[in-house]
Amino acid sequence: MSLSRDEIIRWENSQLADVYHRRNLAVVRGKDALIWDADGKQYIDCMAGFGAAFIGHCNEKVVKALQTQAEKLIACHGSLYSEARAQLLRKLASIAPKGLDKVFLSNSGSEAVELALKVSRKFTGKKEFIAMMRSYHGKTMGSLSVTWNAKYRAPFEPLIPQVKFVPYGRSEEVRKALTADTAAIIVEPVQGEGGVYVAPEGYLKELRELADRQGALLIFDEIQTGFGRTGKMFALEHWNVTPDILCLAKAAGSGVPIGITLAGEEVMGSLKIGEHSATFGGNPLSCIATVATIDVLVEGRLWEAAARLGKHFSSRLRELGERHRIVREVRGLGLMLGMELRFDVLDILNKMLEKGVLIMNAGVKTLRFLPPCVISPSQLDTVVEKLEECLREKEASIAR
Numbered sequence: 001m002s003l004s005r006d007e008i009i010r011w012e013n014s015q016l017a018d019v020y021h022r023r024n025l026a027v028v029r030g031k032d033a034l035i036w037d038a039d040g041k042q043y044i045d046c047m048a049g050f051g052a053a054f055i056g057h058c059n060e061k062v063v064k065a066l067q068t069q070a071e072k073l074i075a076c077h078g079s080l081y082s083e084a085r086a087q088l089l090r091k092l093a094s095i096a097p098k099g100l101d102k103v104f105l106s107n108s109g110s111e112a113v114e115l116a117l118k119v120s121r122k123f124t125g126k127k128e129f130i131a132m133m134r135s136y137h138g139k140t141m142g143s144l145s146v147t148w149n150a151k152y153r154a155p156f157e158p159l160i161p162q163v164k165f166v167p168y169g170r171s172e173e174v175r176k177a178l179t180a181d182t183a184a185i186i187v188e189p190v191q192g193e194g195g196v197y198v199a200p201e202g203y204l205k206e207l208r209e210l211a212d213r214q215g216a217l218l219i220f221d222e223i224q225t226g227f228g229r230t231g232k233m234f235a236l237e238h239w240n241v242t243p244d245i246l247c248l249a250k251a252a253g254s255g256v257p258i259g260i261t262l263a264g265e266e267v268m269g270s271l272k273i274g275e276h277s278a279t280f281g282g283n284p285l286s287c288i289a290t291v292a293t294i295d296v297l298v299e300g301r302l303w304e305a306a307a308r309l310g311k312h313f314s315s316r317l318r319e320l321g322e323r324h325r326i327v328r329e330v331r332g333l334g335l336m337l338g339m340e341l342r343f344d345v346l347d348i349l350n351k352m353l354e355k356g357v358l359i360m361n362a363g364v365k366t367l368r369f370l371p372p373c374v375i376s377p378s379q380l381d382t383v384v385e386k387l388e389e390c391l392r393e394k395e396a397s398i399a400r
Contacts, residue, residue, distance in 0.1 A: 062292040228334075258286040
């Protein structure tokens with residue numbers, strides 16, 4: 001039996017832990033770059049499950065793969081071998097950066113980061129971590145420890161000790177922070193939650209050199225950038241730099257929960273039996289959804305679509321910036337774009353929702369766009385048109 005919009009909202013508000021900033025939208029269906037609410041209203045989705053639905057909502061190949069697998073096997077713990085898991089590992093081996101040939105499967109990006117931190121300490125025998133200002137790596141106790149925003153960390157301290165935060169994009173500050181006890185440097189090639197900031201040219205290469213010189217590991221958090229979003233299969237390809245550990249999630253399973261931590265054999269091999277595990281890690285449904293997602297990505301070379309559409313979209317957004325002084329900057333890569341305004345963006349988010357477009361924020365003043373790569377140029381143009389209407393309305397209200 002279907003629930004009405006009011007019933008959906010009432011049940012969630014009354015029963016769920018109150019930890020999300022809620023939008024006044026009850027979603028019941030999605031297809032490609034569109035979602036529909038319980039009243040049948042259609043929206044262009046530039047949020048895509050916080051980036052998870054990169055190849056679109058309910059991709060036919062992913063849906064079919066899930067249906068087939070659900071009839072065969074749903075639960076299989078890592079203590080048993082699994083055909084679905086083996087299929088995923090074979091598929092990952094075909095796309096993973098060279099040298100990152102050992103895998104741990106979990107359920108989320110935060111979990112992928114948790115293992116990266118644990119294995120860094122285990123392999124190096126060191127304790128310190130260097131993370132970046134504006135970073136976001138998750139909200140579990142370990143990943144939270146290397147997340148910058150104090151509003152997330154402060155209520156749960158003490159967290160992991162010996163974490164140093166340095167300005168993003170400034171390798172000389174990393175150099176100053178490095179010590180003989182630094183286990184790892186963790187960085188996002190493109191900061192997402194922090195405001196959609198792209199790594200400056202040469203920065204990641206310099207971090208690679210600094211880590212090597214100090215005997216520390218380099219961790220790339222590509223939870224939001226991985227699997228095609230920036231115009232490459234992995235964002236690291238823009239700079240031709242390979243980390244020691246690569247953390248992936250979000251778009252990997254097209255909405256089915258999965259976390260992936262990749263590392264070299266020597267690094268991952270430092271873990272012994274029983275030192276890390278996950279009941280649902282390598283779950284058959286998650287694995288087969290990720291296999292299907294990779295197939296769709298590779299067969300369609302969809303990272304190229306992201307690059308092409310991102311170029312069109314960013315160009316249109318920058319044109320808006322030229323026409324409206326309240327726009328401070330447009331930045332990003334591929335279909336991971338941010339528009340920084342000169343004021344709090346909450347009103348814009350709500351007005352765009354009223355106009356049938358779902359977007360998100362990255363901090364207080366930045367609009368974040370993470371549309372699926374199957375979105376059409378005309379849909380992107382509609383997003384820009386609706387956004388211009390909102391900017392004009394805002395400017396008019398400021399003028400009054």
